Amino acid sequence: MLDVLLVVVLVVFNVYVAVWSGLPRAERSGCGPWAGLGLQVVAASAMLMRKARPLTALGLVTGMAVVMSLSMWLVPGWFLASADGAGVWVPSAAPVAAYSAVVYSTRPRVAWALTGVLTLLATRLWALSFAVTASGLVLTAVPALLGMYVGARRGLIAALTERAERAEHERFLVAEQARAEERVRLAGEMHDVVTHRIGLMVLQAGALRVQAPDAHVRQEAEALRAAGCQALEELRDLVGVLRSPQSAEGVVEAGTAEGVRKPDLGLAVLVAESRAVGVEVEFEEVGDASVLAPVVARTVYRVVQEALTNARKHAPGGSVRVDVRYEVDRVRLAVRNTPPTKPVDGDLAGSGDRHGLSGLRQRVVLVGGTFAWGPLPEGGFVVESALPLYVPTTRTWIRSGEPAASRPWGSGT
Incomplete structure (x- = not known):
């Protein structure tokens, strides 16, 4: 012009x-x-x-x-x-x-x-x-x-702009490397300390199961040993994810090749537990859950578990809807609850460290998924997440804390 x-x-x-x-x-x-x-x-x-x-x-x-x-x-x-x-x-x-x-x-x-x-x-x-x-x-x-x-x-x-962009990129790479090194260090600590202690508990429970004269004690010892074995398996997957997505994928593939049974999500059990304490829960599961990698399956379980726990604590008397959809390349889940219709128990609502959702977000991001939560416009609360069926070899970092209500269900993340 x-x-x-x-x-x-x-x-x-x-x-x-x-x-x-x-x-x-x-x-x-x-x-x-x-x-x-x-x-x-x-x-x-x-x-x-x-x-x-x-x-x-x-x-x-x-x-x-x-x-x-x-x-x-x-x-x-x-x-x-x-x-x-x-x-x-x-x-x-x-x-x-x-x-x-x-x-x-x-x-x-x-x-x-x-x-x-x-x-x-x-x-x-x-x-x-x-x-x-x-x-x-x-x-x-x-x-x-x-x-x-x-x-x-x-x-x-132009030269100064390019130099500034290059310096910013180098700072990002240095920070990324520092985060990776810290993750490896944490993985080593978890492997050396936690795994050792849980392994001792499993061995002691196994010995108690064999030596206890009472049948009820043997039964409880076997349940304790099984829970410890499951905790060791979950910890192994989590340590693999902390070290690198590639190593975690290798753990998943190795476990599948060796014929290790993929864990049952147990989402129906979680829903039944909530219904047993008087919470009205509507549960819908679409697709085949067996396609999930073990580490992803456990992450889905933890997300639903935390969302149902928060609904029981902060929205007594309200109803909850759990939607889980297994798609071609990912699993999408959403847990919505209506506003409370009964007085909130202050002691119950105040229990916990108040970092459950933040911790879940970090766990979801580690396996390459997205996680969001927030209040609904009509009242109530929603927790949404989308995770890959398998742990990806490359990871995309997302912006955290975005209100889930601003993204409609099924619109993608």
């Missing part, structure tokens, strides 16, 4: 100059000022391509300046405003052409060569005149020097 406005201004200026200075002479000589005006209009129109093809525009203006200079000896008065050759012998678009060529051209040597020819024709060094030389420099060399400054400034800004 600015280039079009520039061309209009140049054309109007040249029409004014041609009519004001050339028309009386044209009426006497019969040649008319239209040849020079047409040359100026063509040069002005070339400024439309001063950014896309700056050297072409400058070359066209320089060629017209050569024609105007030659016309002074061959056909005086045809291409110049004054028959005596006073003034500068270059088109009025010369300053714009010189400036644009230096700023936008990728071949600076050619741009400066054409600008030198244009300056030579404008200053007419073979017939020195202070007024002509000064005017020629102002119309050609000065715009070129200004263009050189603007081009150098743009290059400097």
Whole structure:
């Protein structure tokens, strides 16, 4: 738009100059000022391509300046405003052409060569005149020097911007590496300390099951041993995820190849437990749960478990709906509860460390999923999550804390 406005201004200026200075002479000589005006209009129109093809525009203006200079000896008065050759012998678009060529051209040597020819024709060094030389420099060399400054400034800004972006990327990589190292350290601590203690508990429960004379004690010892074994398996998967998604996937694939049974989600058991304490729960499960990797299955279980626990604590008397959908590449789940219809038990609601949802979000992100929660517009609360069927080999970090109510169910994450 600015280039079009520039061309209009140049054309109007040249029409004014041609009519004001050339028309009386044209009426006497019969040649008319239209040849020079047409040359100026063509040069002005070339400024439309001063950014896309700056050297072409400058070359066209320089060629017209050569024609105007030659016309002074061959056909005086045809291409110049004054028959005596006073003034500068270059088109009025010369300053714009010189400036644009230096700023936008990728071949600076050619741009400066054409600008030198244009300056030579404008200053007419073979017939020195202070007024002509000064005017020629102002119309050609000065715009070129200004263009050189603007081009150098743009290059400097681009270099500083690239350096800042590179430094920001390097800081991100350093922080990512620090997080990865901290995760590996935590995984090692969990493996060395927690696994050792749980392993001792499993061994002691197994010994008690064998040696206890009472059948009830043996039964409880077996239940304790089974729970410990399950905890060890879950801990192994979690340690693998903490170390790296690739190692976690290797654990899952190895477990499947060895014929280890994938854990039952037990979501129906969770729902039954909530119904047993008086919570109205509507449960819908669509798809095949057996396609889930073990670590993903346990994460789904924990999300539903935490959501039902929070509903019992903070929305007594309200109803809960649990939706679980197993899709082609991921599992989506949502747990919604209505507002409470009974007084909230302060002691029960205040129990816990108040980090359950935050901890779940971290666990979901570790396996490459998304997690969101928040109040519903009509009241109540919703917890939504989407997890891959298998632990991905690359992980996408998401923005946490986004209200789940702002994203409709089934719209994707």
